[in-house]
Amino acid sequence: MHQLIKPVELEHEDLLMQVESLSYRYPDGTQALAGIDLQVRAGDRIALVGHNGSGKTTLVKQLCGLLQPDEGRVRYKGEQLSGEHLASARLEIGLLFQDPDDQLFGNSLYEDVAFGPRNQGLSEVDVDLAVRQALRSVGLEDLLFKPPHALSYGQKKRAALAGLLAMRPSLLILDEPTANLDPAQERIFLDLLKNYSGTLILISHDLIFLYELCERALVLDRARVHHDYALKELVEHRPSLREHGLDFSFRFAESRRREERVEVERRKVRDPSDGTGPAAENPSTLVDLRSLSYRYPDGTEALRGIDLAIQPGERLALVGENGAGKSTLLMCLLGILPFSGEYLFTGKKIMPGKGRLVWQQTGMVFQDCADQLVCPSCYDEVAFAPRQFGLDEAQIRIQVEMALKMVKLDGFDDRVPLHLSGGERKRLALASVLSLQPQLLILDEPTAGLDPQGEELLLDILSEIDATLILVSHDIFFVRELTERTLVMHAGQIALDYSTTDFFNDKNLTSLNGLDYTYRDQCALQIRALQHRHEHAHRHKHLHEHDHRHGELVHQHPHEHEHEHCHTYVHRHAEAGAHQHPAQSEYHEHEHPGHEQDDHDHSH
Amino acid sequence: MSGTLQVSILWLLPLLLLPLAVYSGFRMLIGIARKEQGEGERDWSVPQLEFEGGESSPVHRWDVRFKLASFLILAFVIVSLQHPQTALAALMLALLGYRLAAIPWRRGFKRLLGMAGFLSMFLLMLPLTAVRHSGDLVLVFGSIDWLGFNLRGLDLAILIILRAATVALLMEPLLATAPLPVTLAGLARMGVPRRLTELLLISHRYLYVFLHEARRMQIGMEVRGFRKSTSLATLRSVGNYVGMLFVRSFERTERVHAAMLARGYQGYWPQPISFNVMPADYLKAAALIGLGLLLVICDQFMVG
Numbered sequence: 001m002h003q004l005i006k007p008v009e010l011e012h013e014d015l016l017m018q019v020e021s022l023s024y025r026y027p028d029g030t031q032a033l034a035g036i037d038l039q040v041r042a043g044d045r046i047a048l049v050g051h052n053g054s055g056k057t058t059l060v061k062q063l064c065g066l067l068q069p070d071e072g073r074v075r076y077k078g079e080q081l082s083g084e085h086l087a088s089a090r091l092e093i094g095l096l097f098q099d100p101d102d103q104l105f106g107n108s109l110y111e112d113v114a115f116g117p118r119n120q121g122l123s124e125v126d127v128d129l130a131v132r133q134a135l136r137s138v139g140l141e142d143l144l145f146k147p148p149h150a151l152s153y154g155q156k157k158r159a160a161l162a163g164l165l166a167m168r169p170s171l172l173i174l175d176e177p178t179a180n181l182d183p184a185q186e187r188i189f190l191d192l193l194k195n196y197s198g199t200l201i202l203i204s205h206d207l208i209f210l211y212e213l214c215e216r217a218l219v220l221d222r223a224r225v226h227h228d229y230a231l232k233e234l235v236e237h238r239p240s241l242r243e244h245g246l247d248f249s250f251r252f253a254e255s256r257r258r259e260e261r262v263e264v265e266r267r268k269v270r271d272p273s274d275g276t277g278p279a280a281e282n283p284s285t286l287v288d289l290r291s292l293s294y295r296y297p298d299g300t301e302a303l304r305g306i307d308l309a310i311q312p313g314e315r316l317a318l319v320g321e322n323g324a325g326k327s328t329l330l331m332c333l334l335g336i337l338p339f340s341g342e343y344l345f346t347g348k349k350i351m352p353g354k355g356r357l358v359w360q361q362t363g364m365v366f367q368d369c370a371d372q373l374v375c376p377s378c379y380d381e382v383a384f385a386p387r388q389f390g391l392d393e394a395q396i397r398i399q400v401e402m403a404l405k406m407v408k409l410d411g412f413d414d415r416v417p418l419h420l421s422g423g424e425r426k427r428l429a430l431a432s433v434l435s436l437q438p439q440l441l442i443l444d445e446p447t448a449g450l451d452p453q454g455e456e457l458l459l460d461i462l463s464e465i466d467a468t469l470i471l472v473s474h475d476i477f478f479v480r481e482l483t484e485r486t487l488v489m490h491a492g493q494i495a496l497d498y499s500t501t502d503f504f505n506d507k508n509l510t511s512l513n514g515l516d517y518t519y520r521d522q523c524a525l526q527i528r529a530l531q532h533r534h535e536h537a538h539r540h541k542h543l544h545e546h547d548h549r550h551g552e553l554v555h556q557h558p559h560e561h562e563h564e565h566c567h568t569y570v571h572r573h574a575e576a577g578a579h580q581h582p583a584q585s586e587y588h589e590h591e592h593p594g595h596e597q598d599d600h601d602h603s604h
Numbered sequence: 605m606s607g608t609l610q611v612s613i614l615w616l617l618p619l620l621l622l623p624l625a626v627y628s629g630f631r632m633l634i635g636i637a638r639k640e641q642g643e644g645e646r647d648w649s650v651p652q653l654e655f656e657g658g659e660s661s662p663v664h665r666w667d668v669r670f671k672l673a674s675f676l677i678l679a680f681v682i683v684s685l686q687h688p689q690t691a692l693a694a695l696m697l698a699l700l701g702y703r704l705a706a707i708p709w710r711r712g713f714k715r716l717l718g719m720a721g722f723l724s725m726f727l728l729m730l731p732l733t734a735v736r737h738s739g740d741l742v743l744v745f746g747s748i749d750w751l752g753f754n755l756r757g758l759d760l761a762i763l764i765i766l767r768a769a770t771v772a773l774l775m776e777p778l779l780a781t782a783p784l785p786v787t788l789a790g791l792a793r794m795g796v797p798r799r800l801t802e803l804l805l806i807s808h809r810y811l812y813v814f815l816h817e818a819r820r821m822q823i824g825m826e827v828r829g830f831r832k833s834t835s836l837a838t839l840r841s842v843g844n845y846v847g848m849l850f851v852r853s854f855e856r857t858e859r860v861h862a863a864m865l866a867r868g869y870q871g872y873w874p875q876p877i878s879f880n881v882m883p884a885d886y887l888k889a890a891a892l893i894g895l896g897l898l899l900v901i902c903d904q905f906m907v908g
Contacts, residue, residue: 066862087870095866101813102859105806107784111875119868124876149812163867334827359827370852371817372824374844387837388829418851432828 015078016042016171016199017063022072024058032058034223036072042170045200047210047231050220051245052421052451056203057098059220060173063201064095091120094164096174100156104148109135109159112148116167134166135159139188154185154322161192173201178209180367180448182322182474205451207246211235211527219244235527245453251477285344286312286440286468287333292341294332302328303339304492312439315469317479317500320489326472327367329489330442333470334358346439360389363433363467364442369425378404378420378428379413385436396435403435407461423454427461434465441467447475480504613746619731619753623724626765630717634710663705664781667885668790674892675778679771681896688759690903691766697895698773705777715772723765730764731757784808789877802873810860818849 017040024033033055040046048056061067062074065081074081076089097103106112113134117127135141138158148156157177164172174193178186186209193200193213204210210217210231217234219227221244227234234240241247287310294303303325310316318326332339335355343350345358363385366372375381382400391399404410407427412420417428426446433441446462447455455478462469462482471483479486479500486503488496496506663671685691702712734757736742742752779787788801825845832838 061862064866066865087868090866091868093866095863097859097863099859102856103863105809105860105864107805107809111785115864115869115874116867118874118876119870147812148809149816167867331823334823336823336826355827356829356831359829362827364827366820366824368820371820372828374821374825374841374848376844384825384830384841385828388831418848436828 014041016040016044016076018073018075018078019062020073020075022059022062022069022074024062024067024070026058031223033062033069036225038218038225038228040171040199040201042199043197044216045214046202046216046218047214047234048201048203048218048220049205049207049210049234049244049246050226052423054220054244055223056220057175060095060175060201060203063171063173064093065090066095091116091167092169093171094167094169094173096160096164096172096177098176098179100153100160101148103160103163104151104156106148108145108147109140109151109162110144112159113163113166116163120167130166130168134162137165137192138162152323154181157181157185158188161189165192169198171199171201172196173203175203176205176449177202178204178206180445180474182320184321205246205449207235207241207248207452207527245451248452248455250452250456250459284312285309286314286346288342288344288347289333290342290344292329292332292339292343294328294337294339302492303332306332306341306494308487308494308497310440310468310470312468314485315483316471316485316487317483317503318470318472318487318489319474319476319479319503320495324489325492326489327444328492330364330444330470330472333442334362334364360436361438362440362442363436363438365426365429365433365444365446367445367448369429372429372432373417373425376416377413378409378415378417378431381417381428382431382435384432389436399435399437400431403431406434406465407431408457422449423451423457426450426454426458430458430461438467440470441465442470442472444472445474446471447473447478476504608742608744608752611743611745613748615743616745616748616751620728622727626724626727627717627720630713630720633713634717636709661704661706661781662884662888663701663777665884666781666888667879667881668782668787669794669879670881670885670889671778671781672787672790672794674889675774677893678896679774681900682770682774683767685767685899685903686763687903687906688763688766690899690906691763691770693902694899695766695770695773697899698770701777702773705781707776707780711780712773712776715776716769719768719772723768726761726764727758730761731755733757734760785875786877789875790879793879798872805873806860810856813856814849814853817852821845821849 017038019036019038022033022036022038023031025031036055036059048059050056058067062069065074065086068082076085076093079085081089104112106115110131113131114127117130122130132141132144135144138161140155140158140162143151143155143159148159151159161174161177172193177189177193181189190209190212193202200213202210202214214231217227217229217231218225219234219240226244227240234246238247238249241249287308289306289308292303292306292308293301295301306329318329320326328337331337332343335343335345335350335353335358338352340352343352346361348357350358373381375384379400382403383396386396386399400413401410404412407430409424409427409431412424412428417425420428426449430446443462446458450458455475459478459481469482471478473479483500486496486498486500487494488503496503498506682691682694685694702709731753732751734740734754736752736754737756741755743755744752782790785805788805792798792801822845825841830841832842
């Protein structure tokens with residue numbers, strides 16, 4: 001089944017925004033939008049979804065008048081967005097950019113949040129009130145005068161939202177608002193947006209987040225509106241989700257990886273001397289940290305007495321709230337930061353700030369993969385590390401090809417990294433560290449900014465890599481799939497160190513760091529239950545009454561059919577991964593539109 | 605005293621180590637000043653300056669326009685001094701002003717340390733390269749008569765260092781005793797084009813973002829084994845790195861501009877900063893400029 005665009009027809013006076021035959025082409029010739037028709041009514045809550053590059057960001061820029069259409073028109077409150085009307089419309093439309101640093105241009109939070117209200121011409125008393133209220137609503141009232149560069153990522157995201165809320169916008173457009181946020185910060189966004197009474201347009205790959213907030217789905221595909229209907233309908237229709245890269249049902253598949261991990265854990269329980277336990281004393285220990293501490297130059301204590309042993313082949317997850325010290329610990333593990341304490345890597349002592357020995361055997365994929373892509377071609381990028389360590393060109397070629405193949409980028413040798421999509425760049429960054437065949441692979445938020453299709457591919461790739469793994473992630477599904485040991489960091493310390501199974505069964509975790517990791521699983525299950533309405537076909541009988549013709553005789557009476565067709569019924573799954581259908585009676589009644597037109601025969 | 609003074613070749617060693625000693629001295633001063641560092645997180649719910657405490661000093665209470673004008677005039681006066689003695693007196697005055705502004709020593713010493721590597725080289729380069737004039741006293745080390753250590757060059761080096769250090773120290777009370785937006789608004793009121801002051805304001809904010817980005821990219825290269833050397837490969841890698849930084853900065857500039865427009869920016873930064881001139885502002889300005897004039901007169905008197 002494939003549902004074509006079905007635009008909602010609205011009365012003119014209800015319209016907040018109207019887009020008519022909008023087309024836009026970038027100066028390099030890329031057709032970003034083509035023939036877009038769209039009507040946004042006051043109070044609409046729209047999920048704007050689609051593949052990377054489908055035109056979502058370009059469309060919202062058009063809605064804010066940041067780009068001017070090549071063809072067509074954009075109207076706000078009935079008037080075309082241009083001149084004076086555009087200037088006043090911008091004061092009523094809030095646009096949240098993906099990277100909060102783009103939006104926080106003030107020298108303190110106060111100055112930044114006050115920027116919009118001052119442009120609105122409010123008096124200083126009203127500006128002060130608006131700023132304080134907005135920052136209070138995002139929980140940053142204690143940091144009014146803090147410079148934005150000194151905020152954590154999550155705080156920056158919230159501050160950027162406060163800058164918009166202070167303007168009391170009638171239309172709020174958010175571009176990937178929850179990317180890279182921990183569950184607690186995501187919850188803050190969710191609550192704020194649920195309480196927001198204006199019109200909302202959300203761009204996100206996070207279907208769970210969208211499902212909580214939006215009623216209408218606008219699906220863009222190759223610069224055009226592909227669907228415009230209720231979000232519930234989109235969510236129910238798995239083929240559409242799959243087509244647009246939004247299907248996350250791989251998260252529910254009973255996975256071989258998980259079974260293997262449970263088996264490894266079972267083995268450990270049976271034989272605790274196998275050397276891979278969390279605190280096992282083992283001469284072959286890969287990483288051994290003793291009382292490792294680090295203090296930032298401003299005096300903030302980032303790590304406090306970390307003791308950690310990692311055995312070769314172990315796959316562990318590092319979780320915790322934003323600012324718990326995870327990234328700092330990774331920097332110390334790489335020997336970048338001047339830590340205090342003792343650090344042994346493969347039994348050799350690593351001096352603070354001198355990590356060359358570690359680098360040769362460790363690969364790290366950064367949260368923002370742009371930080372590690374500096375070369376003009378994919379081949380050079382992947383060959384960068386082997387060249388630095390003096391491998392000969394023939395060997396480098398073999399390793400580059402192997403690494404590119406491993407991340408499913410074979411044939412990308414001459415492509416420019418800057419021109420790749422987000423998912424491809426992430427895989428290229430992975431290839432660029434795999435080319436050294438590292439013993440230890442560190443992944444910092446590998447799923448950040450990826451759509452579900454990209455996540456699924458990355459998961460497949462990562463599960464095939466044979467290396468010791470440290471995974472830093474808020475994505476609990478990846479933690480469950482890829483790791484067998486979990487470290488929970490809190491306030492610069494390893495607060496908990498146990499098996500991943502125990503981590504998932506830990507009911508007290510929320511009270512430690514306020515992060516509810518189960519929330520997303522619950523939402524996903526709800527969505528999954530909806531999706532099953534379309535998935536099953538079975539042979540069945542039903543009785544119905546309709547007009548039908550026998551020769552010249554047209555008459556109507558109830559009659560029974562037996563046939564097979566796709567059949568909608570709702571059933572729930574007891575837990576993630578379980579899939580039992582409820583018992584179906586062979587004979588049951590249901591809607592059968594158009595059946596009277598079908599050819600059929602029956603005894604009479 | 606003039607002419608050539610024959611000294612033991614062993615004297616060469618301490619003279620060669622002179623720049624290193626000066627640099628180490630600054631590092632030591634930072635170590636001592638580090639003890640001033642406050643513990644724990646600041647209270648960010650109240651307006652902040654660049655450091656804690658001292659908000660009620662006379663320098664803080666000074667109208668920023670008068671402060672800017674006075675300090676800039678004084679800076680020009682100081683760089684015109686011709687004698688190490690008067691330059692030393694200026695340095696003492698700068699230290700006094702620094703103390704009056706209650707700024708942590710660490711900040712000033714850190715600023716000086718940044719310059720120390722470059723300035724301390726003058727202590728070696730100028731005495732060894734200064735052209736011999738009549739009346740110069742030149743130290744010659746044993747039999748190495750082609751290598752003369754000209755004490756006039758040393759005087760000149762000390763003068764340059766003292767002047768530079770004084771001006772650098774003056775910048776702290778000038779810039780750290782008022783929030784940057786206020787200082788820049790003061791500059792705008794003094795006639796500096798508003799576009800330029802707004803550019804400075806935004807540049808200050810994005811300097812941190814740029815530095816973080818550059819540092820992260822550097823780490824990204826280092827952990828993949830990059831080590832600088834004098835090879836073509838290094839040159840290529842550094843070229844790629846700089847190019848990528850440029851591309852990313854350019855893209856960010858466009859995004860920041862779009863974000864500003866989206867929040868109603870119409871060509872100027874709305875900042876309702878008002879200034880209120882008090883008689884004390886005139887007095888402070890007169891006192892500072894008067895001190896500058898006194899230094900110039902003393903300096904001229906020494907020439908006489």
